[in-house]
Amino acid sequence: MRKQDPKERITNFNEVAFGLTEEEAVAEAKRCLFCKKPSCIGGCPVEIDIPAFIKLIAEKKFKEAILKVKEKNNLPAVCGRVCPQEDQCEAKCILRKKKAAIDIGSLERFAADWEIAKDHRPKTMDHRPLSAKPPEGTIDPGPKVAVIGSGPAGLTCAADLAKLGYRVTLFESLHKAGGVLIYGIPEFRLPKHVVDYEVDCIRSLGVELKLNYLIGQTETIAGLKNEGYKAFFVSTGAGLPYFLGVEGENLNGVYSANEFLTRVNLMKGYKFPEYSTPVSIGETVAVVGAGNVAMDCARCSKRLGAKNVYIVYRRTEQEMPARLEEIENAKEEGIIFKLLTNPVRLFGERGWVDRMECINNALGEPDESGRRRPVPIKGSEYIMPVNTVISAIGQGPNPLLLRRIEGLGLNKRGNIITDENAMTSIKGMFAGGDIVTGAATVILAMGAGKQAARSIDKYLNG
Amino acid sequence: MNRIVKKTKLNEQVTLMDIEAPHVVKNARPGQFVVLHINEAAERIPLTICGKDPEKGAITVIFQIVGCATSWLELLEVGDVIHDILGPLGQPTEIRNYGKVICVGGGVGVAELLPVAKALKDEGNFVVSIIGARNKDLLILKKEMEDASSKLLIATDDGSLGHKGFVTDLFQEELSKDNYEMTFCVGPIPMMRRTCELARANNAKIKVSLNSNMVDATGMCGTCRITVGGKTYFTCVDGPEFDGLLVDFDELQNRDKRFAQEERISFEEFKKRHQCVNRTQKKE
Known part of the structure; x- marks a missing residue:
C-alpha cells in the first residue's frame, strides 16, 4: 500500500497509509480464488464472510460489499487498519503459499472508506441482518443490557445486541467513545473521524451512549440493576499502566x-x-x-x-x-x-x-x-x-470497578475469570476483551464482544 | 445537563458556580471531586465538589483563575453549558465521630474544606476550623465556615482580619492547648507541608487532600502518582486524601511543576485569543 514518505510524515499526524484506489482494490479482489471451502474465514475472530465481500468488490458493488462486511463486523474501517491480518485471515489464505496472500485488510478498509467517503451514514435498518428481530417500538422493547466500556469489545457487543433487538446502554467514562481506539492508537494510524463514524453507525442501531459515566463511581452495578438492567457486559479494558x-x-x-x-x-x-x-x-x-x-x-x-x-x-x-x-x-x-x-x-x-x-x-x-x-x-x-x-x-486491568463488585472472580493478575460463555462468577454479568485476557489486540476484543452478545442473548432469551 | 445555574464572584480571583449535574449529585459525598472538560480544546481539570443541591440536581464548584482552563470557565455565564462533567471521583472523606477535630484551609483550599467540616460537625464532632488568606478580601466562605464549625479561627498574612500571620501559627497554638483526634488540611502545597510538620512535632494525626494535575482521573494514566509511605499511589482513585505524615512532599512539589512551562504557553495563547488580561498580572 502506498504510504506517506517517512521524511514528510514525521512532521505531521496525518494518516501514514493511503489506502487502495478503486482500480487497485478491484484488481486485488480479482486475484481471489473464491475458494469453495474458504479457510480465511476461520482466521477471522468476528467471522466475516471474506470471499463474499471480496467478490462484491471485484464486481464493483461497493455498497453491497461493505454491507456484507458489516453483517459481522461493526468496526470495518478500524479493523482494516489495525488488525494483524498477517496472523489471522491472511495467514490462512491459500495464495500465501504460492505467491502473496490476498490483501484482505486493505480490501476491508477500502470498502469501509468507500462508505465513509460517500457518507452513506446508515439509517437504523440498514445494518440489521435480515434475520434480526424488528427494532424497538414495533413489538415489546427488548430487555435492557448495560455494556460498560466503549472500546472494541464493548462497541461490538453493544452493536450485536442492538441488532438482536435489545435495549443497550453503552457506558463510557471518558468524554469520547472508542476506548483505546480514541485514547491509545494515534491519528496517523487510525484517524479519529473514522472511529467517530463507526461509533455513529453503532448508535444508529439504537445503542444509547452515555459518556462521562464511570460505573463504580457515577453509578454502581446495584444502581443499574434498580434501573432495570437485566444483564451486564464488562469491557473496561487494560486501563492500569505498568x-x-x-x-x-x-x-x-x-x-x-x-x-x-x-x-x-x-x-x-x-x-x-x-x-x-x-x-x-x-x-x-x-x-x-x-x-x-x-x-x-x-x-x-x-x-x-x-x-x-x-x-x-x-x-x-x-x-x-x-x-x-x-x-x-x-x-x-x-x-x-x-x-x-x-x-x-x-x-x-x-x-x-x-x-x-x-x-x-x-x-x-x-x-x-x-x-x-x-x-x-x-x-x-x-x-x-x-x-x-x-x-x-504493558497494562493491567483497572481495579476501580472490579473491586466494587462483590463476589466477582478474578485471577491472580486481577483479570476477570469467565466461563466458556463469557459469563463471570456473577450470574448475568459477562465480560470480555482485555479485562479478561490482559492486553491483547483490537480484533480479539471484538471477537470476545461478539461471543458475549451471543451468550447474553441465550441467557436472556434462553 | 451541565448547565451553569449560578455564578458568584467570591473575590477578584475566585468564583463559585452551581452546575446542573444530576448524574454526579446522586452518589457524591464530601471529599470527592469532578473533572470538568469545559470545551473540546480545553484541558480536563479536577475540581472538588464543594456542595450539592439534590433538588436542583446541581453541584457547587469553586475555582481560582490559575491558567487556561479556569479562565475559560470564568468566561462562561449562567445558562452556558460545560461540555463534560465526570464524577463523583476519588474516595470520599471518612466521616465519623472522631471527637475533636481541626480543619485547616488556605486560600481556595477553604472551598474544599467546607463540605468536610460541615459533614464532620453534622456527625457530632467538635470542629475547630482555621482558615486563612493573604488578606481579608481574598478570604472566602467566612460565613459558611462559621456555620460549619464549632469554632472558627482566621489568619491573614497582612493582619487585615484575625491573626496576622499564617494558619500554621494558629494550628500550632491549638495543638499546644488541646488534644485533637484528627486534622484535615487543604491548601497550597507549602502550607500543607508546614501543617504536616507541625502535626508530626505534636504527635497529631493529619489527612491532606491533594490536588494533582490529572487527565482521565480514573486510574488509567498515572500522571497524578505520588509516594505515600514509600509506595506509589494515584491521587485520582486512591485519594485525594492521604495520611499527611507519610506524603513525600518533595516529590509532590516537584511533580506539581512538571508542566509549568507548557501551562504558561497555553495561558499566553489563551490571553492572546481572548484578549483577556490576567487579573493578577494587572494588579502587579
Whole structure:
C-alpha cells in the first residue's frame, strides 16, 4: 500500500497509509480464488464472510460489499487498519503459499472508506441482518443490557445486541467513545473521524451512549440493576499502566504509555497550544517496551519533535510483540532500536529525568511464554542520556470497578475469570476483551464482544 | 445537563458556580471531586465538589483563575453549558465521630474544606476550623465556615482580619492547648507541608487532600502518582486524601511543576485569543 514518505510524515499526524484506489482494490479482489471451502474465514475472530465481500468488490458493488462486511463486523474501517491480518485471515489464505496472500485488510478498509467517503451514514435498518428481530417500538422493547466500556469489545457487543433487538446502554467514562481506539492508537494510524463514524453507525442501531459515566463511581452495578438492567457486559479494558519498577520513575519527564498517548490522542496534545493539554517532550526519548503501544509512543515522540527516539527492549527483534508493519514503519521514521537492554535506574537533575542506567542482556532458556528469557550480563551497566522516558511495558486491568463488585472472580493478575460463555462468577454479568485476557489486540476484543452478545442473548432469551 | 445555574464572584480571583449535574449529585459525598472538560480544546481539570443541591440536581464548584482552563470557565455565564462533567471521583472523606477535630484551609483550599467540616460537625464532632488568606478580601466562605464549625479561627498574612500571620501559627497554638483526634488540611502545597510538620512535632494525626494535575482521573494514566509511605499511589482513585505524615512532599512539589512551562504557553495563547488580561498580572 502506498504510504506517506517517512521524511514528510514525521512532521505531521496525518494518516501514514493511503489506502487502495478503486482500480487497485478491484484488481486485488480479482486475484481471489473464491475458494469453495474458504479457510480465511476461520482466521477471522468476528467471522466475516471474506470471499463474499471480496467478490462484491471485484464486481464493483461497493455498497453491497461493505454491507456484507458489516453483517459481522461493526468496526470495518478500524479493523482494516489495525488488525494483524498477517496472523489471522491472511495467514490462512491459500495464495500465501504460492505467491502473496490476498490483501484482505486493505480490501476491508477500502470498502469501509468507500462508505465513509460517500457518507452513506446508515439509517437504523440498514445494518440489521435480515434475520434480526424488528427494532424497538414495533413489538415489546427488548430487555435492557448495560455494556460498560466503549472500546472494541464493548462497541461490538453493544452493536450485536442492538441488532438482536435489545435495549443497550453503552457506558463510557471518558468524554469520547472508542476506548483505546480514541485514547491509545494515534491519528496517523487510525484517524479519529473514522472511529467517530463507526461509533455513529453503532448508535444508529439504537445503542444509547452515555459518556462521562464511570460505573463504580457515577453509578454502581446495584444502581443499574434498580434501573432495570437485566444483564451486564464488562469491557473496561487494560486501563492500569505498568511502571518500570525502578528507582527514579516518579521524576518529571517519565510517562506511562497510557498517559503519553492519552495526552497526545484523546486530548490532541499534538495541536498544543490550540488544544491546551500539555505534553512535554525532550530531545532524547527512550520508550521502554516493543509492542504496538511502544511503537505508537516512539512514532508520536518523533512527530512531536524529539531528535533521538529509542526503543529499549530487553529481548531481540525476533521476540518483539509489535506487528512487523509497525516495526518497519518505526524504522523508516528513524526510531533507533536498543535491543537486549534493560533499564535499571533513572537519574534526574532538579527533579527532571536526564539519565537512564541500562544493563545488557543475553538470551537464556525459554520461559513460560516460549520466548528465550533475557538474562542480565553482570558489569555491562552503562548510562544513557535521556530527557523523556515512556514506560510501554504493558497494562493491567483497572481495579476501580472490579473491586466494587462483590463476589466477582478474578485471577491472580486481577483479570476477570469467565466461563466458556463469557459469563463471570456473577450470574448475568459477562465480560470480555482485555479485562479478561490482559492486553491483547483490537480484533480479539471484538471477537470476545461478539461471543458475549451471543451468550447474553441465550441467557436472556434462553 | 451541565448547565451553569449560578455564578458568584467570591473575590477578584475566585468564583463559585452551581452546575446542573444530576448524574454526579446522586452518589457524591464530601471529599470527592469532578473533572470538568469545559470545551473540546480545553484541558480536563479536577475540581472538588464543594456542595450539592439534590433538588436542583446541581453541584457547587469553586475555582481560582490559575491558567487556561479556569479562565475559560470564568468566561462562561449562567445558562452556558460545560461540555463534560465526570464524577463523583476519588474516595470520599471518612466521616465519623472522631471527637475533636481541626480543619485547616488556605486560600481556595477553604472551598474544599467546607463540605468536610460541615459533614464532620453534622456527625457530632467538635470542629475547630482555621482558615486563612493573604488578606481579608481574598478570604472566602467566612460565613459558611462559621456555620460549619464549632469554632472558627482566621489568619491573614497582612493582619487585615484575625491573626496576622499564617494558619500554621494558629494550628500550632491549638495543638499546644488541646488534644485533637484528627486534622484535615487543604491548601497550597507549602502550607500543607508546614501543617504536616507541625502535626508530626505534636504527635497529631493529619489527612491532606491533594490536588494533582490529572487527565482521565480514573486510574488509567498515572500522571497524578505520588509516594505515600514509600509506595506509589494515584491521587485520582486512591485519594485525594492521604495520611499527611507519610506524603513525600518533595516529590509532590516537584511533580506539581512538571508542566509549568507548557501551562504558561497555553495561558499566553489563551490571553492572546481572548484578549483577556490576567487579573493578577494587572494588579502587579
